[in-house]
Amino acid sequence: MQQAHKEDWTKYEETIEQFIQVIAKNMNLYGVTPSIGRLYGVLYFSEDPMTLDDMREALEMSKTSMSTGVRALSDMKMVEPSFKKGIRKDLYKSEEDWYKSFTSLFGSRWRHHTETNIEEADEAIQELLELKEETADDNLKEKINHDIERLEYAQNYYRWLMKFIHVVESGEIFQYVPKVEQQKKK
Incomplete structure (x- = not known):
């Protein structure tokens, strides 16, 4: 291989590696370790499975580690x-399709946490209502x-969030925020 071509390939590999590092670093947003992020980056840029x-x-x-990743x-x-x-x-x-990956990942992660928060708020309200019945302390x-009102506000927010999660999971989100279509390069 000619020296100029070799330098071009080296620069190409460095550029791709740099982007894979960015993917790896930012995968914590999805609850993924950098090593799993690097694995995804390598698979993404691989021409073949x-x-x-x-x-x-x-x-x-x-x-x-690869199997776990x-x-x-x-x-x-x-x-x-x-x-x-x-x-x-x-x-x-x-x-x-990163849009598909995002909607699936966002939906599953947020749904789980939101459902947990709704259940916890329900339990807290029930316990506070029982305590209210048992106590003689007016204060x-x-x-x-006051705190039950706050918990009910939180529940309303979580119910709204569940609707938003549905909009993301169902793909309806793309009616409001359209995907950016890929332009073919020459």
Whole structure:
């Protein structure tokens, strides 16, 4: 390979690696470790599906770490199994549609936490109502009433948030905030 071409390829690899590092660093927004973020970045820029051995070699990590990472990414719908005739090992490729990955991941994570918060608010209200019935302290009763109003406000917010989560999960969000379509480069 000519020296100029070799330098071009080196610059290309450095640029891609730099972007993969950014992906890895920002994956904590999705509750993902940087190493799993790097795995996603490598899969995303790979021309072909990869085996766990391919990933281990590319990232110099253990096969167990790769397996755990692929499972986590698969659960988040960011990686999917792939098949190639004549290859017996499991192959994986990244989900190319980041919008789909985001809506799936956002929905599942936020739904879980929001449902938990609704349940906790329900339990707190029930416990406060029971305490209000049992106590003779008028100041405490007043404080309980005030805090139940706060908890009911929180519940209303969480119910609104569940509607928003549905809008994201269903894809309706794209009616309000359209996807940016990819322009083909020459």
